Amino acid sequence: MTLIETAGDPGTAPHHPSPDHRPAPAGAGALTGLRVLSWRSLRHSFRDPESVLMAVLLPVMMMLIFVFVLGGAVTTDGGAPSRAEYLSYVLPAIALTAAGFGASFTAVVVSNDMTTGLIDRLRTMPFPAVTLLLGHTVASMVRNLLATVVVVLVALAVGFRTEASAMQLLGSLGLIALWILVITVVFATLGMLAGSAEAASGYGFILLFLPYLSSGFAPVESMPSWLQAFAAHQPMTPLIDASRALLTGSAPGQDAVVAVLWCAGFLVLAVGVAAYVFPRRTSR
Amino acid sequence: MTTTDAPLIEIRGLRKSYREHTVLDGLDLTLPPGVHALLGPNGAGKSTLIKILSTLLPADAGTVSVLGLDPRRDRRRLQGLITLTGQFAAVDGKLSGMENLVMIGQLFGLPAATARRRALDLLERFDLLAAKDRRAATLSGGMRRKLDIAAGLISRPRLVYLDEPTTGLDTRSRQVLWNEIGELAENGTSILLTTQYLEEADALADQIRVLHEGRIVAGGTATELKALVGGTVIRVHDQDGSVLEDVPTTGTTADLARQLAEISARRPHTTATLHRPTLDDVFLHLTGTRARSDEQSTLEHTLAAPVG
Numbered sequence: 001m002t003l004i005e006t007a008g009d010p011g012t013a014p015h016h017p018s019p020d021h022r023p024a025p026a027g028a029g030a031l032t033g034l035r036v037l038s039w040r041s042l043r044h045s046f047r048d049p050e051s052v053l054m055a056v057l058l059p060v061m062m063m064l065i066f067v068f069v070l071g072g073a074v075t076t077d078g079g080a081p082s083r084a085e086y087l088s089y090v091l092p093a094i095a096l097t098a099a100g101f102g103a104s105f106t107a108v109v110v111s112n113d114m115t116t117g118l119i120d121r122l123r124t125m126p127f128p129a130v131t132l133l134l135g136h137t138v139a140s141m142v143r144n145l146l147a148t149v150v151v152v153l154v155a156l157a158v159g160f161r162t163e164a165s166a167m168q169l170l171g172s173l174g175l176i177a178l179w180i181l182v183i184t185v186v187f188a189t190l191g192m193l194a195g196s197a198e199a200a201s202g203y204g205f206i207l208l209f210l211p212y213l214s215s216g217f218a219p220v221e222s223m224p225s226w227l228q229a230f231a232a233h234q235p236m237t238p239l240i241d242a243s244r245a246l247l248t249g250s251a252p253g254q255d256a257v258v259a260v261l262w263c264a265g266f267l268v269l270a271v272g273v274a275a276y277v278f279p280r281r282t283s284r
Numbered sequence: 285m286t287t288t289d290a291p292l293i294e295i296r297g298l299r300k301s302y303r304e305h306t307v308l309d310g311l312d313l314t315l316p317p318g319v320h321a322l323l324g325p326n327g328a329g330k331s332t333l334i335k336i337l338s339t340l341l342p343a344d345a346g347t348v349s350v351l352g353l354d355p356r357r358d359r360r361r362l363q364g365l366i367t368l369t370g371q372f373a374a375v376d377g378k379l380s381g382m383e384n385l386v387m388i389g390q391l392f393g394l395p396a397a398t399a400r401r402r403a404l405d406l407l408e409r410f411d412l413l414a415a416k417d418r419r420a421a422t423l424s425g426g427m428r429r430k431l432d433i434a435a436g437l438i439s440r441p442r443l444v445y446l447d448e449p450t451t452g453l454d455t456r457s458r459q460v461l462w463n464e465i466g467e468l469a470e471n472g473t474s475i476l477l478t479t480q481y482l483e484e485a486d487a488l489a490d491q492i493r494v495l496h497e498g499r500i501v502a503g504g505t506a507t508e509l510k511a512l513v514g515g516t517v518i519r520v521h522d523q524d525g526s527v528l529e530d531v532p533t534t535g536t537t538a539d540l541a542r543q544l545a546e547i548s549a550r551r552p553h554t555t556a557t558l559h560r561p562t563l564d565d566v567f568l569h570l571t572g573t574r575a576r577s578d579e580q581s582t583l584e585h586t587l588a589a590p591v592g
Contacts, residue, residue: 027393043383048378121388
């Protein structure tokens with residue numbers, strides 16, 4: 001080994017000025033970080049108009065197809081088929097499916113952040129870097145609630161009517177918002193774990209099928225017995241049943257409690273995984 | 285010890301492994317304020333070292349002090365004093381140049397008005413006003429890299445880590461970036477630069493450390509390092525370009541004329557070049573490998589002298 005200078009010798013300072021006394025910035029707090037990074041994520045969303053359009057148009061088209069193609073042929077209570085009744089029946093499932101599509105965008109943007117040098121820069125800065133994920137979550141909530149509002153407006157335009165009270169409507173919307181939060185956090189975590197944006201989106205694809213295998217579009221009792229076991233015990237069924245009950249002015253019963261417990265479980269799991277993985281993950 | 289009278293960086297016995305693979309193997313390093321280059325090929329451990337120094341990775345063993353602070357214990361305080369520019373431009377492609385800088389400034393805790401004022405100054409200083417309202421994704425590679433460095437400077441850091449800042453850039457963009465880095469150093473900011481480009485270390489750094497297999501194997505100024513492999517020689521080639529011999533010379537015109545006449549008499553029909561030792565020669569001498577095989581002769585100042 002050849003060392004011109006002795007190991008440990010601080011060396012002679014070259015011609016550069018000595019380190020100055022300029023004050024170091026203290027760094028943003030959690031709230032400022034969340035505000036700045038939510039703003040960033042929202043800009044991302046609205047600068048990608050195709051994604052926003054798809055997030056809104058897809059559920060609207062789905063709802064119109066289900067109601068006008070199947071609504072005249074499907075009965076959910078054994079009586080005569082009615083498009084208006086079927087519209088009330090599928091509306092919660094459409095809103096939750098829309099949330100899934102919208103939230104899958106979060107997996108892509110989180111994965112992009114994790115696979116570029118930006119995450120390294122942010123994690124060497126004096127602010128809670130986890131606000132990056134929270135910012136994506138806030139943006140996803142805004143995007144998806146917007147899509148939900150559009151779906152409800154179109155539903156009203158094509159004949160949806162309800163006798164639910166304001167509190168019941170808020171309760172229904174609250175359950176949908178809770179699921180948006182859950183699925184966003186799950187997709188954000190998947191975005192962190194996946195090796196690429198494409199993989200992140202793919203892993204989450206299975207979640208997008210859950211509403212179809214629930215009481216969302218047809219009664220569980222109408223399914224084959226082997227499928228009934230799954231459909232009756234997966235989280236979407238109590239969530240949709242409770243949301244539908246509130247939306248139509250009925251009491252949700254135990255479904256609301258079961259739905260909230262499912263959501264809490266998913267949240268704890270996803271946040272736990274994210275909290276473990278995020279500090280250990282630098283750009284790949 | 286306060287952060288202002290400490291050495292820039294002081295490392296003792298630093299070890300880091302990824303599973304069975306040892307990346308840093310008992311590394312010792314002391315650097316005073318100034319501009320320093322870490323030179324080494326891919327896999328030498330440069331980026332791992334930068335990640336440890338910039339609080340991104342924990343070390344397995346050893347002690348590390350940056351500006352008198354421990355990157356793990358004093359993490360947040362140190363983060364206010366440093367900035368990292370990685371191998372890939374760490375800017376947000378969907379935000380404009382101005383939005384990128386203001387966002388980074390606000391995350392450093394600057395009030396929005398201060399962040400905007402500094403952002404504008406930096407855009408002007410880095411000749412990036414054209415990027416002010418343009419999305420970063422639409423900028424050239426060179427402009428993005430400049431924006432990246434500008435983003436790191438919005439907090440006015442005392443120490444800037446530049447991890448292979450010009451990798452992938454064309455010669456012109458690289459030269460422009462070198463000028464900016466040179467100006468930054470003249471303003472008193474300390475820089476730790478990692479590079480595979482020998483001429484980059486030569487052009488920018490006061491002191492160069494050669495990193496090989498997780499250890500510092502040599503250190504000094506470019507001139508001191510080149511002296512390790514001897515002085516200037518007249519390199520004699522046959523008609524196929526193969527090297528026949530190296531003849532030492534003082535480099536004066538009188539000595540060159542005398543030596544060339546002697547070579548011409550001894551070996552007619554040969555060519556000669558004046559070869560000064562390059563950092564690549566140093567690297568080859570120290571490690572047995574070249575830093576970058578495609579850059580063997582970039583610094584070589586040749587004198588084509590048909591002889592005989």
